[in-house]
Amino acid sequence: MAGGSASPGRSVTSRALGILDAFDSSAPRLSLSEIAERSGTPLTTAHRLLGELTGWGALVRRPDGRYEIGRKLWDLGLIAPVQLELRQVAAPFLLDLHTTTRDTVHLAVREGVSALYVERVSGRESVPVVSQVGSRLPLHATGVGKVLLAAAPDDVVERVLGALRPVTPHTVTDPAVLARELAEIRRRRYARTSQEMSLGAASLAVPVQVERAGGPLAVAALGIVVPPHRRDLSRLVPALEMAARGIGRELARSREFH
Amino acid sequence: MAGGSASPGRSVTSRALGILDAFDSSAPRLSLSEIAERSGTPLTTAHRLLGELTGWGALVRRPDGRYEIGRKLWDLGLIAPVQLELRQVAAPFLLDLHTTTRDTVHLAVREGVSALYVERVSGRESVPVVSQVGSRLPLHATGVGKVLLAAAPDDVVERVLGALRPVTPHTVTDPAVLARELAEIRRRRYARTSQEMSLGAASLAVPVQVERAGGPLAVAALGIVVPPHRRDLSRLVPALEMAARGIGRELARSREFH
DNA sequence: TGCTCCTCTCCCGTCCAGCGGAAAGCTGGG
DNA sequence: CCCAGCTTTCCGCTGGACGGGAGAGGAGCA
Incomplete structure (x- = not known):
């Protein structure tokens, strides 16, 4: 009878930490049984670990x-x-952009085949909160993602092109279409998403580059989300590019010292 | 010979978590031996836990x-x-204040005898970074702290008055002086710090109140830090008060639904 | 170059604290 | 009222955590 036969192999600590894995931005509040199920931990054990x-x-x-x-x-x-350095350097530029445009501005970096949003200044007009700081979205699904993808190594591009899952009803799922978009982005140096219009916003994104010996290196993407009734997207390009160059310059400078 | 005699009593999990306690905003990078010492864990054990x-x-x-x-x-x-709700409600107001003044704006709540900064928009002119989001400062040492203290229950006030440790060379350490300041803040509805002038900035703080049945209830403090060469502090009071009232109103409204 | 001091890594025998099934509380709905 | 689902307590068994010791790897000094 009675329990016993200790754990199946993993260490106590990682088991406790595994509990935390059950939490997620899409599931910030969980009950005991939900946690037990999500983390594959026996109910009783989960209960004790949660207590600790x-x-x-x-x-x-x-x-x-x-x-x-x-x-x-x-x-x-x-x-x-x-991305501490990037965030600190970029914050004032994001605020400047926000001050002049009053729109939502955000900054993302590439992490594998996802875009990780690391900084954001929200505009007054409520736009969908998909670019929350800390959230990850597939590279092919957003403007900043495509900009990051356009500058990514070939193997990453191929991996993404090979598995285009739709995120919204308007996500590109045809590899040929996306490849053409990427070429266009590389040529024009910015991405412009009309796909997301349905969400009530249009967006514009540019690459942030750090000058390096051996050519520029894209490290992040700067995006702005504009309410649909203002269609003067193109006029924002210069301001965005200037901010992106400013961030790249400051980043290069701060790295020289180190 | 060989080790053995397992842990002194605390659970494995809390021991591992205790390791994390060694980390701190003032000590974000630590070596193995530093961590072992700070957390009071034997070196070998710390090594294993760190691995996990x-x-x-x-x-x-x-x-x-x-x-x-x-x-x-x-x-x-x-x-x-x-403070999720507060932060979400307050963010647009902080941004507005920043847009019009270009200064550093921050929001803090009381947590025991400390002020906990929960939101901040940094101004362009570099002011000391003491009000980093997540940092805690004694209530008697800053403008927002004093505002929070002025609205705190008597027992909290007494606890603070009883132990006035200096934080900067200009911190008030005389209970009588601080008590007079608090009375002044309650009368004028805002705090103005000249003590911190030496740090290269002057600041202004107002309480954020939520209207409740049974009178207003201060829940947070809104502060602004102005570079020393601009001495038009008083002109900022109306803008700050309006923002504080706005936050309080929105907060009350969002709580009605809940 | 050789010495010392310090930090990190691996090893391994002992022993106790984590494990989790079972069953008892506790709600709330029908 | 009764039942179903969730949470909490209980407790004997056992396997993994514990940490001293030894040695590798570096940094600093004479």
Whole structure:
């Protein structure tokens, strides 16, 4: 009878941490049984581990019994140097763009075959919140993603072209169409998405480049989302390009010292 | 010979998590031995736990061998609902203030006897970075802190007055002086710090209030930091008050639905 | 160059704390 | 009222955590 036969192999610690993997931006509040199921942990074990995680402050218990991420992880997350240099350098430029245009501006980097949004200044007009800081989207699904893809190594491009899952009803799913778009982006130095018009916004994105010995190196993409009733997208290109060049210049300078 | 005699009592999990406690905004990169010392963990044990934490992604190893907070914790931290509602409601107001004044604007809440900065928009002129989002400062040491203190329950005020440690050379350390300042803040509805002039900036802070049955309830403080060469602080009061009222109103409205 | 000091890594015997099935609380809906 | 689903407590078994020791790898100094 009674339990016993300890864990199936993984270490205690990674088992506890695995619990945290159940949490996600699309599932920020979870009940005990949901967590147990999502993390593949026996209910009782999950219960105990949750107790410890809560005790430490990694999680907090809501009045309704569900768990959510606690202060401690917020504190620690804030000091994570994820693209720290880029974010610090870029922040003033994003704010400047926001001040002059009043629109939503965001900055993303490539992480594998995803675009990772690392900074964002929200505009007043409510646009869909898909580019939340920390969120990841497939490279082929957004303007900044395509810009990053246009500058990515060939093997990455091929991997993306090989698996074009639709994200919105308007996502390109034809590899030939996307390849043509990428060529166009490389030629014009900016991407312009009309696909997302249906979401109530149009967007524009440009590459951020750092000058290096051996040619420029794209490290990020700068995007702006404009409400649909303003169609003066093209007039924004110079401002965006200037900001992108400014970020690249400052980044190169700050790296010289290091 | 050989080790053995397992842990002194605490659970495995909390021991591993305790390792993370060694990290701090003032010490974001640590070596193995620093971590072992800071967390009071035997060197060998710390080494193993660090391996597990790194394997999961809570920490990453830098080329020089030091550890720092990794992507995973960043991701999780971003979905922590720490003052989520307040931050979402306040963000547009902070941006508006920044757009019109170009100065650094920040928002803080009270957490015990500390002011916790939860949102910030940095101005172009570089002011000291003490109000980084996530950082905590004693209530008596800053403008927003004093505003929060002025609205805090009596027991909190007494606790603070009882232990006035100096933070900068200009921090008030005399309880009587601070008590008079607090009375002044309650009367005028805003705080104005001249103490921090030496740091190269002057600041202004107002309470953010939510209307409730049973009188207004201060929940946060809104502050602005102005470079010293602009002395038109008083002209900012109306704009700040309007923003603070706006935040309070929106917050009350969004809570009605809930 | 040889020495010392410091930090990191691997090894391994002991022993205890994690494990999780079972069953008892606790809600809330029908 | 009864039942279904979720949460919490209980507890004996066992396998993995523990950490001292030794040695490798470097940095600094004479």
